[in-house]
Amino acid sequence: MVTAKTKHQPEILEAVVIRFVGDSGDGMQLTGTQFSDTSAMFGNDIATFPNYPSEIRAPQGSLYGVSGFQVHIGSVEISTPGDNVDLLVAMNPAGLKTNLHAVKPGHTIIIDTDAFTKKNLEKAQYQTNPLEDGSLENYRVIEVAMSSLTKEALKDVEGLDNKSITRSKNMFALGMVYWMYDRSTQHTIDFFNKKFKSKPNIIEANTKVLNAGFYFAETLELIPNAYTITPAKMASGTYRIIMGNTATAWGFLAAAEKSGLELFLGSYPITPATDILHELVKHKHFGVKAFQAEDEIAGIASAIGASFAGDLAITTTSGPGLALKGEALGLAMMVELPLVVVNVQRGGPSTGLPTKTEQSDLLQALYGRNGESPVIVIAASTPANCFNYAYQAAKLALEHMTPVILLTDGYIANGSAPWKVKSVSEMPEIKNNIVKDVTENWHPYDRNEESLARNWAIPGTPGLEHRIGGLEKDKVTGNVSYVPENHEYMTNIRAEKVKRVQNYIPNLETEFAETGDLLVIGWGGTYGSLHSAVKQLNEEEGYKNIGFAHFNYINPLPKNTEEILTKFKKIVVCELNNGQFSKVLKMNFNGFEFLQYNKVQGLPFGNTELIEKFKQLVK
């Protein structure tokens, strides 16, 4: 471990946004993760945003092969990875070209000059070298021959091939950034020791390069001072940094333990949902049964079978996969079995933008099945609360005997943030509708009078043998029925069952203002962007009466929704699609004008665009 020996006290900043960019094989995700974890352990609030191409190893140096990782750290509450960048670390010309627009004028860019060769400049479609043509005049550019310095630092380490040497230059950059932001290298060194346990020369190499970067920054005259971001005020407790997809997986683990049921996952790999599968397959020690099926349909089909047999069953996917699962989801709805379908939304339609974020599967989730087939739809809104909403999805499915669609998106699924670790003992109880005793006149579709949930008779239970299926069934006996009035009755009772979930979910809350000129509405993964924009406006004079209401429950909507809508003069619904939730609100609530702010670029909302829009609306 090395520590800074700066002459002056580092300058204190409230928050800073750093972006690491390079080739998709340059290790930018690792570099970014190390910096954010170190900062979180130091006590900062953080939010991260990885941004990478869908190609695994795109051609070296190409514009579309640029991989980036952005982290926002602060001594104040951080709810987004930030828009504009205070520090850009560009490992090659393509990275500089595709990310320069995000750097605030006057702010810093660290560049590996060794990568600015004629060939790489051509690949990045630069006519002239930006380091020489004056196009970076408005920035503070720190030019470092990182590749050569890395080689130099490693000249005495034995048993390293050229590839390993070149690969560790990202650690040189990380070392520099650690010094600049007054961070210790210890966490990363611990990481090397654990990760490369059996390869001492790799540990030595990475540690050397990291330290070399750190010392280089310290002695470099180009960096006038270091900065520090003091710890944020956060509720006391045990924390860890968690990615949205991991939080989702863990929410299900907790729900399985709390409900006393075994967890079954039927899934097929699809970006950006696959990490949930990757996480759950690890946990055989908890008895998790994770089944990688031959396709999306077999994924949900196996989950329906496991649910019939008494497991807490889930299936995970992204937009195109949800389309494939549609028919089976209708079956689960028809046979009224508990099932959670996670849709980690990505840019659509069709294959769309697999690694980018969007919220355009909302209407598919609500209506993408044949016949009248309502299901519960809920949405997580931050990386950390994916845990809560996965748990809640399982609870609602089990307690109401219905499929639940949990919507997350690529932005919160891949993003990470501090999570105040929840013990299972703190989580709410999960009841189930399992029936064990044989009573006279028992029928498989006997319902709980209040929730209308049917009872759940599991194969293996003597005396409760019964058949269920996709055909309409008689309301009393559960046998196949084509009676017209019975079909209408059953259609209505399935809808009413989902509607009554309103009685079991929390009311909608408003933030910043309970009444006023403008209500900003969002749902799902845009919480961070919208929250921080409205918060920022509320701190300015003249914008105190902008309220913010964010929906996690989409079907059914919270009971008090209309009441909240009436309290504001204007309403704007902000979504990363062309207005799907505003359509839902229009259908449900007459007499309101729902203004829209939409973006369909595969990117999250930016702070500046939101603030501009809201200011314009309250003018």
Next chain:
Amino acid sequence: METTAVKKYTFKDFASDQEVRWCPGCDDYVILRSMQKALPEMGVKKEEVVFISGIGCSSRFPYYMNTYGMHSIHGRAPGIASGVKLANPNLSVWVMTGDGDAMAIGGNHFIHVLRRNIDLNIVLFNNEIYGLTKGQFSPTSLVGQKTKSSPYGNTQPPFSPGELALGAQARFFARIGGNNPKEMSNIFVEAHKFKGTSLIEVLQNCVIFNDGCFTNITDKAVKEDKQIFLEDGKPMIFGKDRNKGLVLNGLKLEVVTIGENGITEDDILVHNAKEKDPTLHQMLVRLEYPIATGIIRSYNDVTLEEREDALTAQVKANSNFKKTDDLFFSGETYEVK
């Protein structure tokens, strides 16, 4: 699971109170009755039997069984059944399917379920036609067959279910005529005993849309001459006079007559259903004369559940994670005061 003695059932215990709605004279009635008769012989508790079906005439089956069951969606029964079995390996799980359900819309699931070797039993009602949609050609219809969707004759060559199944690594394959309830019941019992995925193809007559499709094989008058009923460990002999047999001639099976050209019973191949190498089983499956029936292949292999159970036990033994809290609070956590 507690082990209590299994009640002595009769076939009536397995009949549900629902009126059976197949066409009069359909072989499906034979399959239903054979299953209801086989179940008491299996020594399995009624509440531990599950029938899963897809869509089609065959798939109405679960409604008529007084066991657990699900009539699901077209082609997906193998997926659902896999989930049932993985969730509760104590259950005896049956997939009831047809040639369209299993090999057209459900073709992908069909080959993968066989490949994995989960301990499931699949009964394939093969009538070489779509019945419930009223008479279109299926993936097993013959070239030239005139159907509602091929009025000038079918141009799509058929699958042979057995060949497809063995190609997909099926460990158990049996074939039986739809008019042979006694042997069908026995095969169901054997399939239940077999650990792994077992597939039983029933040559099932559709009286309405493809009547007589197997008559030249299954009719009582020709059955013994046109079929060879295979039994493990017994010579491959067939014919009314029990004087025909199979020998290997180069890479082909050949029919010979015992007592002619110096052929004796010792020259006849002996059936080994348990053989790992499926070459001879494949040849038997493809044979056009005689048609091979009975249990053609029954090779014991590790099941998916056995592999999964072993891994789970190993992971559990080596893990410090007993409760989710152990995981959540492990590794890189930090305290905020």
